[in-house]
Amino acid sequence: MKYDAIIGLEIHAELKTKSKMFCSCNNDAQGKEPNSVVCPICLGHPGTLPYPNKEAIEWTILLGLALHCKINELSKFDRKNYFYPDLPKGYQISQYDLPFCYDGYLEVNDGTIKITRIHLEEDTGKNIHPAGKNYSLIDFNRGGTPLIELVTEPVIENAAQAKKFSQRYQQILRYLNISNADMEKGEMRCEANVSVQEHGKWKYEGDCQIKPIGDYKLNPKIEVKNINSFKAVEKAIDYEIKRQIKAIEDGEKLIQETRGWNENKAETVSQRVKETSADYRYFPEPDIPPIKIDGQWIEEIKAKLIELPPAKLKRFQEEYELSPDDAEILVSDKKLADYAEKVISELRAWIDANGDTWERQKKKLAKAVSNWLLSELFKHLNAEGKNICDIKITPENFAEFICLVYQGKVNSSAAQQILEVMYKQGGDPTNIMADLGLEQIDDESELEKTIQEIIAKNPAQVEQYKNGKENVKQFLIGQVMSATKGKANPKKVTELLKKHLAG
Numbered sequence: 001m002k003y004d005a006i007i008g009l010e011i012h013a014e015l016k017t018k019s020k021m022f023c024s025c026n027n028d029a030q031g032k033e034p035n036s037v038v039c040p041i042c043l044g045h046p047g048t049l050p051y052p053n054k055e056a057i058e059w060t061i062l063l064g065l066a067l068h069c070k071i072n073e074l075s076k077f078d079r080k081n082y083f084y085p086d087l088p089k090g091y092q093i094s095q096y097d098l099p100f101c102y103d104g105y106l107e108v109n110d111g112t113i114k115i116t117r118i119h120l121e122e123d124t125g126k127n128i129h130p131a132g133k134n135y136s137l138i139d140f141n142r143g144g145t146p147l148i149e150l151v152t153e154p155v156i157e158n159a160a161q162a163k164k165f166s167q168r169y170q171q172i173l174r175y176l177n178i179s180n181a182d183m184e185k186g187e188m189r190c191e192a193n194v195s196v197q198e199h200g201k202w203k204y205e206g207d208c209q210i211k212p213i214g215d216y217k218l219n220p221k222i223e224v225k226n227i228n229s230f231k232a233v234e235k236a237i238d239y240e241i242k243r244q245i246k247a248i249e250d251g252e253k254l255i256q257e258t259r260g261w262n263e264n265k266a267e268t269v270s271q272r273v274k275e276t277s278a279d280y281r282y283f284p285e286p287d288i289p290p291i292k293i294d295g296q297w298i299e300e301i302k303a304k305l306i307e308l309p310p311a312k313l314k315r316f317q318e319e320y321e322l323s324p325d326d327a328e329i330l331v332s333d334k335k336l337a338d339y340a341e342k343v344i345s346e347l348r349a350w351i352d353a354n355g356d357t358w359e360r361q362k363k364k365l366a367k368a369v370s371n372w373l374l375s376e377l378f379k380h381l382n383a384e385g386k387n388i389c390d391i392k393i394t395p396e397n398f399a400e401f402i403c404l405v406y407q408g409k410v411n412s413s414a415a416q417q418i419l420e421v422m423y424k425q426g427g428d429p430t431n432i433m434a435d436l437g438l439e440q441i442d443d444e445s446e447l448e449k450t451i452q453e454i455i456a457k458n459p460a461q462v463e464q465y466k467n468g469k470e471n472v473k474q475f476l477i478g479q480v481m482s483a484t485k486g487k488a489n490p491k492k493v494t495e496l497l498k499k500h501l502a503g
């Protein structure tokens with residue numbers, strides 16, 4: 001029997017606003033003493049009143065617009081009631097039936113994933129369980145941090161697509177500069193709803209409603225939590241799909257529950273039977289009036305939208321004819337994409353000034369930029385655990401470097417030496433080339449002189465070549481290259497050597 005996986009994602013991300021969601025506490029608790037960035041409001045003391053953070057609301061709407069969502073004209077906050085030690089009020093201020101954003105989508109490479117809603121809420125504190133102790137500690141610094149929750153429709157078909165969606169979403173949060181979205185730091189947290197269905201017994205109604213056929217009952221969905229990396233998104237979902245298929249085939253009864261991903265054991269473990277929304281007794285937050293979002297406000301927010309990864313990815317492939325893989329890596333980080341594009345635009349100006357046409361040269365040059373940037377430069381950056389922000393090479397100098405290679409003024413090994421110096425101290429590649437004495441020898445009379453010397457020094461090899469042992473030529477080329485300390489133009493050496501050996 002064949003099965004289909006049905007996956008939906010719920011992704012939380014902390015906004016990096018200056019202050020918290022409903023009070024003026026500093027929202028950056030990084031490195032601060034536990035419980036030092038708190039006030040009576042975020043600690044939920046009786047008699048205090050929350051006042052919403054306008055920037056957090058605008059960023060939520062901005063994100064919604066970036067993801068093609070509709071924006072509710074009237075939105076409101078609601079209380080989600082539950083008891084947990086890290087939630088001092090006994091309820092979380094969240095959004096229930098009128099989220100800021102709904103009905104959007106995000107393009108990933110192999111499809112369009114529909115987004116059900118994006119709402120804004122407050123984060124909870126953090127429980128800390130010291131090893132070997134019989135007590136727990138609570139740090140409320142995180143309590144009240146603005147938290148956006150994105151919920152997708154259950155239309156994701158496999159674990160790899162779920163991972164890709166999460167990665168693309170992180171890129172967008174970072175492009176918009178509204179969240180650091182670092183999964184290892186808990187700034188972005190993924191939960192997956194996973195179920196499997198026997199093939200052919202259910203169908204989509206409209207775009208994404210799952211409708212059982214006949215009296216067939218849908219299998220319950222399982223929510224998987226504690227997913228702390230993109231790798232874990234993929235591994236946890238894959239594990240859960242296999243587990244559920246096995247349970248069905250073994251005749252076990254699946255129940256709707258929450259399971260936690262255990263990274264060390266690489267398995268999911270049952271945590272609790274899933275609550276339904278009725279258990280949370282949602283009701284409108286009485287201390288915050290509903291929020292009206294008019295067209296003018298939306299227009300003001302829309303003006304802040306920039307080009308985002310899905311569009312940039314398409315444009316890089318169309319405009320520069322970059323391969324999908326190269327474009328994907330360049331676009332993954334806005335600073336990297338901006339850097340590459342500045343280099344390319346310098347090259348374009350140079351091509352235009354030198355009487356060639358950009359259309360004819362762009363593919364070759366953009367590919368050269370991407371290759372030297374992603375393989376050679378990143379080799380140095382990665383070795384020191386750095387990123388594109390740490391780079392000392394200006395786009396102008398990097399473009400000039402590409403020109404030197406493109407014009408054949410240096411060969412590949414000399415280019416690597418020049419780039420290494422540029423990486424360490426920045427500077428003009430033409431000057432570095434001159435300082436290191438690396439300019440390629442193109443002068444034919446100079447090359448011929450060296451070739452004649454090598455021929456004179458190696459009569460035995462020349463004899464072998466003339467007797468038909470063609471591969472001796474490689475040895476002689478090697479001798480010329482070494483006599484010129486690697487600076488000879490290898491193409492010219494090959495041509496000239498052939499001519500002299502024939503003569």
Ligand SMILES: [Zn+2]
Binds near residue numbers: 020039040041043
């Ligand atoms: Zn506070």
